[in-house]
Amino acid sequence: MVRNLKKGPIKLKKGLSFKLGLSLGLIVFVAILGFASYCMHAHERQKMVILAFILLIFISTAVGLYILFFINRSLKQLLSRTRQIAQGDYEQEIIAYTNDEIGQLAQSLSEMQKEIKTKTLQLQRTINEFQTLFESVPCYITVQDKNFKILRTNKEWARDFGDRIGEYCYAAYKGRGTKCADCIVEKTFKDGKIHTSEEIGKKKDGSIAHFIVSTAPIRNEKDEIVAVMEMSTDVTILRLLEDELKKSEEKYRHLFNNDPNPIFVIHQESLQILDANQRAIEHYGYTKSELQKMTFLDIVSPRDRIRIKSLSANKSSILDKIQHVKKDGNLIYVDIRSSPVEYLKHNALIITASDITERLQTEQQLVQAGKMATLGEMSAGVAHELNQPLSVIKTGTNFFMDKIKKGERIEENALKTIAQEMDAQVDRATKIINHLREFGRKTDITKVEVQLNECIKGAFTMLGRQLELHQIKVVLDLNEQLPPIMADMNRLEQVFINMIINARDAIEERVKRLGGDEQILTIRTSLKDGSVVAEVSDTGIGIPDDVKGRIFEPFFTTKEVGKGTGLGLPISYGIVRDFDGTIEVESKFGKGTTFRLRFPVKTSPQ
Numbered sequence: 145m146v147r148n149l150k151k152g153p154i155k156l157k158k159g160l161s162f163k164l165g166l167s168l169g170l171i172v173f174v175a176i177l178g179f180a181s182y183c184m185h186a187h188e189r190q191k192m193v194i195l196a197f198i199l200l201i202f203i204s205t206a207v208g209l210y211i212l213f214f215i216n217r218s219l220k221q222l223l224s225r226t227r228q229i230a231q232g233d234y235e236q237e238i239i240a241y242t243n244d245e246i247g248q249l250a251q252s253l254s255e256m257q258k259e260i261k262t263k264t265l266q267l268q269r270t271i272n273e274f275q276t277l278f279e280s281v282p283c284y285i286t287v288q289d290k291n292f293k294i295l296r297t298n299k300e301w302a303r304d305f306g307d308r309i310g311e312y313c314y315a316a317y318k319g320r321g322t323k324c325a326d327c328i329v330e331k332t333f334k335d336g337k338i339h340t341s342e343e344i345g346k347k348k349d350g351s352i353a354h355f356i357v358s359t360a361p362i363r364n365e366k367d368e369i370v371a372v373m374e375m376s377t378d379v380t381i382l383r384l385l386e387d388e389l390k391k392s393e394e395k396y397r398h399l400f401n402n403d404p405n406p407i408f409v410i411h412q413e414s415l416q417i418l419d420a421n422q423r424a425i426e427h428y429g430y431t432k433s434e435l436q437k438m439t440f441l442d443i444v445s446p447r448d449r450i451r452i453k454s455l456s457a458n459k460s461s462i463l464d465k466i467q468h469v470k471k472d473g474n475l476i477y478v479d480i481r482s483s484p485v486e487y488l489k490h491n492a493l494i495i496t497a498s499d500i501t502e503r504l505q506t507e508q509q510l511v512q513a514g515k516m517a518t519l520g521e522m523s524a525g526v527a528h529e530l531n532q533p534l535s536v537i538k539t540g541t542n543f544f545m546d547k548i549k550k551g552e553r554i555e556e557n558a559l560k561t562i563a564q565e566m567d568a569q570v571d572r573a574t575k576i577i578n579h580l581r582e583f584g585r586k587t588d589i590t591k592v593e594v595q596l597n598e599c600i601k602g603a604f605t606m607l608g609r610q611l612e613l614h615q616i617k618v619v620l621d622l623n624e625q626l627p628p629i630m631a632d633m634n635r636l637e638q639v640f641i642n643m644i645i646n647a648r649d650a651i652e653e654r655v656k657r658l659g660g661d662e663q664i665l666t667i668r669t670s671l672k673d674g675s676v677v678a679e680v681s682d683t684g685i686g687i688p689d690d691v692k693g694r695i696f697e698p699f700f701t702t703k704e705v706g707k708g709t710g711l712g713l714p715i716s717y718g719i720v721r722d723f724d725g726t727i728e729v730e731s732k733f734g735k736g737t738t739f740r741l742r743f744p745v746k747t748s749p750q
């Protein structure tokens with residue numbers, strides 16, 4: 145049908161309609177002539193022939209005109225519409241002029257035209273959709289033949305690589321002269337499967353780009369692979385970011401490993417060690433894999449484990465003087481700083497453990513040196529303290545010697561009394577000596593429950609007599625209901641000895657420089673706002689304002705050379721701070737000074 149149409153349309157000639165009319169007219173004409181010859185006379189027959197002839201002409205013309213106007217016109221319209229449909233024109237209307245078969249044919253053709261129009265529109269829409277998809281997908285698409293020549297590209301590709309249709313893929317993508325060694329287009333041509341790889345290419349602006357490339361086969365109706373479609377996604381930014389991330393990770397790993405302090409990353413809940421820096425490995429003596437099998441508590445002394453468990457999971461925390469155990473069993477002291485972090489999707493804590501063992505040792509040596517100085521300072525007073533029991537004992541022994549010399553018998557009662565007195569005095573001397581020895585021993589940094597009043601009384605065991613000698617009146621106003629604090633008795637006693645000696649010197653200085661006879665040292669203890677407070681007040685010379693800011697500086701002294709080292713207050717400050725306490729000073733030159741010490745009341749066991 146299509147071929148016929150193409151070869152040349154069938155034409156219904158006008159003459160044919162008339163020929164058909166003529167044939168029909170002739171049949172009628174012959175029939176009339178037959179009828180006339182059979183039943184009419186000759187002159188009537190002649191009239192009949194003329195009539196038959198007129199009828200012949202009329203019928204031929206009528207039939208010819210009918211065919212021409214109704215059948216031929218309809219067929220012509222059908223032929224022309226068929227041709228237009230074949231050429232893709234579905235817009236022209238098909239009119240059914242008659243109700244006969246030709247009219248029905250026109251009706252069917254009209255419905256077929258509508259159907260084809262709808263289908264064609266759908267097809268066109270689908271094609272358009274695929275075309276838009278092909279053009280606008282945010283990736284590069286090329287279609288390549290068996291020789292890796294580019295047959296088609298999408299706009300995205302053309303924009304970044306130029307119009308390279310007909311060129312080899314390896315030349316267009318990478319500027320190569322030969323096919324890539326591991327070509328996934330080739331693989332897809334071979335096995336018909338989808339392949340993926342990562343490639344580095346060069347765009348038309350010369351920039352180097354990274355792609356994730358996938359290939360898929362394009363088949364013909366015989367299921368043969370006729371081309372391969374290659375889709376590439378530009379992942380350059382991703383790779384650059386990965387590179388940046390890698391570099392930044394390396395940088396932080398470098399900082400992490402080269403930090404002078406051991407650093408641990410531990411799991412927030414289990415306290416499992418997840419990572420440790422090089423310094424931690426060197427310092428603690430474990431390998432990294434050994435550490436990663438341990439929890440952080442394994443390197444903490446049992447006494448400090450509760451404190452470690454108290455590290456906050458939500459905010460940064462600081463713990464001081466935590467005792468750690470190295471692999472070789474040696475104990476070290478560390479200050480710990482911890483902060484919550486996310487580490488490899490774990491909620492973790494990053495912990496810096498600064499080793500303060502040496503600093504503590506130095507501090508302790510300093511404290512010890514301070515104590516020795518204090519002991520020297522106190523020796524005069526102690527001598528006096530010891531003198532009294534010794535002279536009592538001496539009196540007793542003199543009495544015995546005298547009696548023996550005279551050969552007199554000592555009465556049992558007198559003997560008993562003197563022996564008891566001598567015994568009591570020996571006890572007193574022993575107490576003083578023991579206190580001195582106790583004071584002189586090296587102190588630990590551990591904290592225990594301490595009654596502040598006891599420390600104050602202890603200080604007076606050694607200094608009371610000395611103050612008496614200096615005619616300084618001591619007023620002790622101690623609250624005996626004080627709750628305990630967490631500290632070390634011996635070290636706190638040293639704080640009070642330092643303060644008492646300073647007060648003594650200040651009172652003497654005032655008397656020397658300003659005169660007057662009010663020489664009073666007052667020590668008060670009380671409980672205020674949840675703190676145990678001790679106030680050491682004197683009626684000494686006072687501290688001038690310009691000096692006040694410097695009195696806690698190590699080696700700052702206003703005393704003459706050889707008398708003061710300037711270490712008493714800084715050492716006292718360090719001790720008080722170790723027990724979470726504070727020191728304030730109030731002073732008026734010429735009037736006196738008050739040092740106020742506050743310590744938190746012991747709350748929970750540590």
Ligand SMILES: Nc1ncnc2c1ncn2[C@@H]1O[C@H](COP(=O)(O)OP(=O)(O)OP(=O)(O)O)[C@@H](O)[C@H]1O
Nearest residue numbers: 646650686695701702703708709710711712713737
């Ligand atoms: N109660 C006080 N009254 C007046 N001045 C004081 C008093 N306590 C301390 N100072 C001032 O603070 C300075 C520093 O005191 P600190 O105890 O540190 O050292 P020092 O007494 O001079 O020497 P050290 O205590 O080492 O023998 C003193 O030299 C003094 O000037």
Ligand SMILES: [Mg+2]
Nearest residue numbers: 642646712713
């Ligand atoms: Mg001092």
